[in-house]
Amino acid sequence: MNDQIDALKALQMALARLGYYTGAIDGLFGPRTDAALKAVAAEGGAIRNLKPPAAAPIGPMIFQGSARYPVDEIVIHCAATHPDWMRGQPFTAKRKEIDRWHREERGWRKIGYHHLIDRDGAILPGRAETEIGAGVEGHNRGVIHICLIGGAGSAATDPFDRNFTNAQDRALRGLIAAIRAETAITRITGHNDHAAKACPGFVVRTWINRA
Structure with a gap:
């Protein structure tokens, strides 16, 4: 079973x-x-949108947009929500609310992230991975954006488990492994590696190397 x-x-x-x-x-x-x-x-x-052009790298690769940018990076974000945000409501309602934020408050055409991970480790897709996301200003081509629910009040140097759950840790590692099986990921970074922000509320390179 x-x-x-x-x-x-x-x-x-x-x-x-x-x-x-x-x-x-x-x-x-x-x-x-x-x-x-x-x-x-x-x-x-x-x-x-997964058939690589003749000059593409050998091995599996995801391509984004009509220009077919090869996906080689994952950027991790947080929703900056409190642990009890929308408690008792289905995960799909949370995704709908984040989609509303991005459409109405930022003027984007849809949710900017490719994946969301809830407090219990559940994963929901946002944009298709073959679409260019909207996670980091000026740094979205060839990038898959993953957002963790939570992280309100976090600092850029917090340990992962101060703001997120063990279930999210396992789900994020599993999702990264699954993406790596589909495309040649060379970099995994946090939003705070590209901008002066606390998001995702931990140091990604430290978290990745934690045994």
């Missing part, structure tokens, strides 16, 4: 990366998973 759930989670993650699936990565076959598979079938089973 666990093998079936893990296999379906992997399928949901792949569909989410391509922009077909917008539900939770939960390993449960529901209407969203069914609709995503039907959408793939309607396109003749084609995997969109």
